[in-house]
Amino acid sequence: MHKELESLRERQQFRSITDSEPQPDGWVIRSGQRMLNLASNQYLGMDCAWAAPGLETASAGMGAGASRLVTGNHPLCTRLEQEFARFKGTESCLLLSSGYMANIGVIPALVGRSDCIFSDRLNHASIMDGIVLSRAECRRYPHRDLDRLEAQLKKAPAGARKLIVTDSIFSMDGSIAPLRELVELKDRYGAMLMVDEAHSGGLYSEEGQGLIHSLRLTDRVEIQMGTFSKAYGAYGSYIAGDALLKEYLTNKARSLIFTTALPPAVISAVYRSWQSVKGHRVRRAELQRKAALFRQRLQEAGFDTGGSECHIVPLVLGSNEKALKVSEKLQQEGIAAVAIRPPTVPEGTARIRFSLMATHSDEDLQWAMERIIRIGREEG
Structure with a gap:
């Protein structure tokens, strides 16, 4: 060392x-x-040191007690998921403890050894770690190079699941992913698309739903991931998508199954911060x-x-x-x-x-x- x-x-x-x-x-x-x-x-410039009206931090408490699948699923968590899903325009929302935990849990749940992942070379480290854990074949394409991505998609093995993963905004460059074009490519080649909105959530669309929503692509992106630790000024992460996705990840995402749930007091702060951000x-x-x-x-x-x-x-x-x-x-x-x-x-x-x-x-x-x-x- x-x-x-x-x-x-x-x-x-x-x-x-x-x-x-x-x-x-x-x-x-x-x-x-x-x-x-x-x-x-x-x-x-959000301050997360608050609790939502009717969701007082003191009564919520700082200990979740266990994982969400054991005894750690506080009613605050269910309420936030239901309301945030409506906000995002999706069927469901699944709350996780951090953006890193979301990416290293969701990606390996969706693809495995016989599958292919297509990843922008400038994707966040948590995406790359999730890819490694999945043991799927990873094909990295040059930053925002759609021609190279399409060439890679064409060569994907028949029968393999194909997952395209991208940041919406690249955190070290400030560049924006070509989401419309990525949606067209994933449709053309039968792939799934996962978009990490960590750095665009709260900042785009009328109430801050994110870049996907502002481009009217909500119904065309299978997996929307985001965090509450950036523009929302709090902590935690979410996966938004259809009801089947939530049910599947609840049973397959190890970073959800095998970790203690977010403290109820944190969920309370997230709720209040989100309500505030909508009006900003x-x-x-x-x-x-x-x-x-x-x-x-x-x-x-x-x-x-x-x-x-x-x-x-x-x-x-x-x-x-x-x-x-x-x-x-x-x-x-x-x-x-x-x-x-x-x-x-x-x-x-x-x-x-x-x-x-x-x-x-x-x-x-x-x-x-x-x-x-x-x-x-x-x-x-």
């Missing part, structure tokens, strides 16, 4: 955990210093406006923002050393911006990943952009 850690240090890939205490209006206390928080996934139309619009201006300013200054199209804006710097230097200098200036390095991103594409929040003021973002551009040029 010592040798491997030293190797990580030499390659500028060593990581450590730093205390962070969120503050109002998009700020954070990090390592004792107040910083503008440009690293959080709480895109709408102005925040959703403001987030996209601020992100567009932030991205445009960096591009005009000559920086590489990758394929960003949304509230996630990477500053691609290349080397690990450069990314760490820029991150350190930004934090010295009062900006929480973390260096993202391999294996999280491909070799040679280390970056600073900026995550904007609707609650960032225009003045704070302007202040931050001036420092980002100056430091980026100094280290460029």
Whole structure:
């Protein structure tokens, strides 16, 4: 372990955990210093420290007691699933403990050794781990390369189950999956489509149903996965789809069957946060406006923002050393911006990943952009 850690240090890939205490209006206390928080996934600036009216946290409790299939299925969980399914426009919803647990449980439940999975090369690590656990043949296609995906689908063995898996928004790039085209391909070749809406849930469509809903593809995507830990500012995950899917996963998804259920108090907080997010139309619009201006300013200054199209804006710097230097200098200036390095991103594409929040003021973002551009040029 010592040798491997030293190797990580030499390659500028060593990581450590730093205390962070969120503050109002998009700020954070990090390592004792107040910083503008440009690293959080709480895109709408939600505060999860609440309980829903009629679903008081104190009475709900912090212990679920067991897995959902034993004694851990609190009525709050059933209520949230039923109401959230109607919100998503699906027959059913299944609540799980985290996005990671959802992906490593659902993918192996749907496909196995004799089947094929088709995965975008930039999919999240939890998707890739779910694929490994499934033991299915994995065919990765270049990012958003539909021609390569179609060529792979054509070569799939006859009789194999085929599952296409993609993020809706790619968390390190801010690029958006071509969902309409993916739906057409899965229909053409008899595949299932699973879409991870972790970074689009709460942010797209009239009430935040997500990117799938905004594109009117709800009835054409078999497996919708999402989390409550990003825009909703809480914790937990869900799978939305038809009633058969829920019944099947309840019997086959090991990360549901063999883990303790979410605490009822957490489910209560999720419920209240979701109810609040539905009405945040102005925040959703403001987030996209601020992100567009932030991205445009960096591009005009000559920086590489990758394929960003949304509230996630990477500053691609290349080397690990450069990314760490820029991150350190930004934090010295009062900006929480973390260096993202391999294996999280491909070799040679280390970056600073900026995550904007609707609650960032225009003045704070302007202040931050001036420092980002100056430091980026100094280290460029």
